[in-house]
Amino acid sequence: MQKINSDIKSGSFAPAYLLYGEEAFLRRSYKNRLRQAMVGDDTMNFTYYEGKDFSVTELMDIAETLPFFAERRLIIVENSGFFKKESGELADYLDRMPDTTHLLFVEEEVDKRNKLYKRVTKLGYAAECKRQTAGELKKWAARGLAQSGKKITESTLELFLTKTGDDMENIHRELEKLIGYIGEREVVEAGDVEAITTTQLSNRIFDMIHAIAAGERRKALALYGDLLALKEPPMRILFLIARQFHGLLQVKELREQGVGKDEIASKCRLQPFLVGRYMSQASRFTKEQLEDYVRLAVETEDAVKKGNLKDNLAVELLLVQFSER
Known part of the structure; x- marks a missing residue:
């Protein structure tokens, strides 16, 4: 440029x-x-x-x-x-x-x-015009805040980016909301981010997987219900669940091989500030569980495509199966 x-x-x-x-x-x-x-x-x-x-x-x-x-x-x-x-x-x-x-x-x-x-x-x-690295996104977002006379700590900025994802359009939109929300205050606090920043679909899926790992079936199903209320298609939710488990499996395998965070981020195409979250979540499952969950997700998708199950019910049943394992 x-x-x-x-x-x-x-x-x-x-x-x-x-x-x-x-x-x-x-x-x-x-x-x-x-x-x-x-x-x-x-x-x-x-x-x-x-x-x-x-x-x-x-x-x-x-x-x-x-x-x-x-x-x-x-x-x-x-x-x-x-x-x-x-x-x-x-x-x-x-x-x-x-x-x-x-x-x-x-x-x-x-x-x-x-x-x-x-x-x-x-x-x-x-x-x-490539997707920006985590470091570039941090600098860009911090610069946008500074131009409006606002300051933010690195930890709060990372919290903000975990919610927005790495799409610059979305980050820009959420920054404008955040700046308007804090008004005359100079420093952006973590509570501000939690209060005003819209959590992206991928993060809601992350929370759903967390509930599955904790054996909280009701919470996982409630999160699924929230996504349906937001008009998210069941098959897109299923795709993201499968992708999340596949990503966790990759992270777990690489971690067991002694691969460092930076290399895991590169191999799994994750923003570096997300690797810690993935490693923590992957540690809640065995490798065999993750392989099983990926297989179940693929089988569920196949059942829907063949007309054996309605998409909405299929995802709900899958979440119940996950919670029982």
């Missing part, structure tokens, strides 16, 4: 940019920053295409049009799929595109073997 930040600061822009990757917040943030820096609120010299249903010929015709009483014309193309299919015509066009026109592509996925990808990287710049 250093290149984009530098271009924005200098006001000198490449013919083409590509923002891609799974972190939607970063894609949108840099898209908006580039648009503001290149054309501001000028709508006459700005064109936006979204999706796959538009003509490349039309795009190139607009690109040929000189900007109207302005220095440059900007065309943003989002979710086009151009970087996952043959786009040779557009790739070749970039070489002869007017100097006054700039193209900004925004995509979730790309194929780096794609001709258009190679041409954009040659003539301009492609920036991958």
Whole structure:
């Protein structure tokens, strides 16, 4: 992103940019920053295409049009799929595109073997918007609080992030809620986080697994009922339960092999501040139990798909089975 930040600061822009990757917040943030820096609120010299249903010929015709009483014309193309299919015509066009026109592509996925990808990287710049590491998320969230005159301890910040997950859009939304909640107070406290931060579905599943480990069947079923009340589909809940047990099994096996926290985080694709929670929860089960639970979850999913059980009842029965073992 250093290149984009530098271009924005200098006001000198490449013919083409590509923002891609799974972190939607970063894609949108840099898209908006580039648009503001290149054309501001000028709508006459700005064109936006979204999706796959538009003509490349039309795009190139607009690109040929000189900007109207302005220095440059900007065309943003989002979710086009151009970087996952043959786009040779557009790739070749970039070489002869007017100097006054700039193209900004925004995509979730790309194929780096794609001709258009190679041409954009040659003539301009492609920036991958990755999921951020735990350290990056901590710094970003703390910086957002500081800009609003708020302070937070590291332990409270970790509590906040365990509730929000690693999606930057959700973190941003929850930070705004938190800042509004504490009002004039300067320091964010753990009680504030507990009171106002929305616990993500994955954390509710974590609590359900904790109840299963403790043999608290009623609590596990009550948590399931809460999720249904929130309109969460039973099959999604089942998928997350199975994924959670599979993750705990991985963590337990790696821990038994003497693997350290950082390597466990990397191998299991967990944020480092979550590894401790996973290790603690995994210790409540034997390896055989976890293998059994993963198998039961898969069998339950299969029974639903075959029409032998209704999805809602299937998950409820599964939770009862878990609690009896």
